[in-house]
Amino acid sequence: MAYAQTQFDSFHNTILFGYESSKELRERREALLCDLKNNISADAPAYETFYQGSYALDTGVTPLDGNPDMDIGIIFDCAPEDYSDPLKLKKFVRDALVRHNRTVDIRRPCVTVTYYRDNVATHHIDMAVYSINGNNQTNIAWCRESTPLEEREWVVSEARELTKKITDRFDGTDRSQFRRAVRALKRWRDEHIGHKNTPSIGLTVAAHKWFSPRYDATDGKARDLIAIRDLIQQMLNNWGGRLTVNLPVAPYSDLFERMSDKQMTSFKTSLEALRDGLNEAEQQPDTHEACKILRKQFGEDFPVPEKVDTTKQTSAGLSVSGRSA
Template structure:
């Protein structure tokens, strides 16, 4: 059996994206927050900021298209009732951040700041605007300039609560494996899915619900191949008729795959089945070199393939899927 654990960990080191791995994006973030503080209208209410999305969850991956992003939440100290049109707050943010060296766009869920080099985008930062209602539930400002007033709305969205839930779901080595598995699935998605309707948060919440840590029962070493395979099996087993439905565990409780067309959903399922089969085939290989050749076809060129002469070794067959103590 070939588990290719060393290669999975090397792969993770190559694809992971976090604060320490992208100093330019981190510096841009700090500059944006300073500009916002210094230039926002005095008519705007006070606010605090927090990191959300993959940076807050430590599940970011390097972008294949070279255009990484970061998500920031801006929590304004006001009630949604104070700003019936949430676009007002988003314009405060947009006006403060507009500069000649970047483009600022008000999108429905956020304000996006994009940085360009030679006319091509290099990275972008999304700033989501929130306030809290009388029940202390955070509400997201949705709407653009071109939207009619009826479509400029406040929508329940508990980004901080979601971050806390996911970050506290697993501990220590289990948490580390969880993040490796999520990052591997994201890179697989980028390699294999030819559209943008399989969102990263959908894969992350799928793992939040169905990931089970896997270790060698003899030596206690992690087995990422088995953990990924078992998660994919769970996703396929939870297909609801023609679709996979994965709901946010916090408000707005939306189906994270709802934007996928039926054709895209069929393709998604087929690609997951191919991934499962490849993982099973790789596990059955006696040679890690051959196993990694199979895995590379799924995860892309960043997945390492060791020299054949170094990989024909006896491996332990004992695997536990319920954590180190099992």
């Protein structure tokens, strides 16, 4: 059997996007927060910021289009009823950040700052605007500038609680394997799913719900191939007419609800192909051949070693980590 763990590790190191190691994005982040502090209107309430999304979860993947992003939350010290028109707070943020070297757009879930080089977007930072309701829940400002006043709304969205819940699900080597599996799934999605209705957070929460760490029972080494394969099987086992993955925090919405029935059917077919490919790779006696199969699923960044270096004895024993929560 070929588990290709060395190649999975190499693949992960290639595709991971480490925000703290990205000097340019880190500098942009600091500049934005500084501009927000210095330029925001005196009429705006006090605020605090926090990191959310893949940045906070440490599950970022280098995008195939070369345009990485970062998500920042801005919690204003006010209640939703203090600003019945949430667009007003989003305009405070937008107006504080407008400068010549970037575009700043108010989108429905956030204020997006995009940077360009030679008229090509190089990276962007999404800044979500929140208030806090009487139940101490964060509410996100949900509207564009073009949204009619009566349709602008505050929507309960517990982003900080989601980060904590996902991060606390595993620890130690289990958490590391969880993050590798999530990154691998994200890159697989980018390679095989041709629309945006299969969001990264949907895959991440599916992993939070159904992922189990896998290690070799003999030497204790990680077996990412088995862990990812078993996760996919769990997703397929829990398929009804559709795959439903609800947020584990308010508003508890289905993260795949925007997928059409046709997209959902295609998604299932692709997941089955991934599962079958992982099974086929595991059964290969030679790592070279296994990695050729895995590359078809995960893309050109998945390494295929020279054939002469790949045939090694492996253990068939596997165990589920007892450290998982």
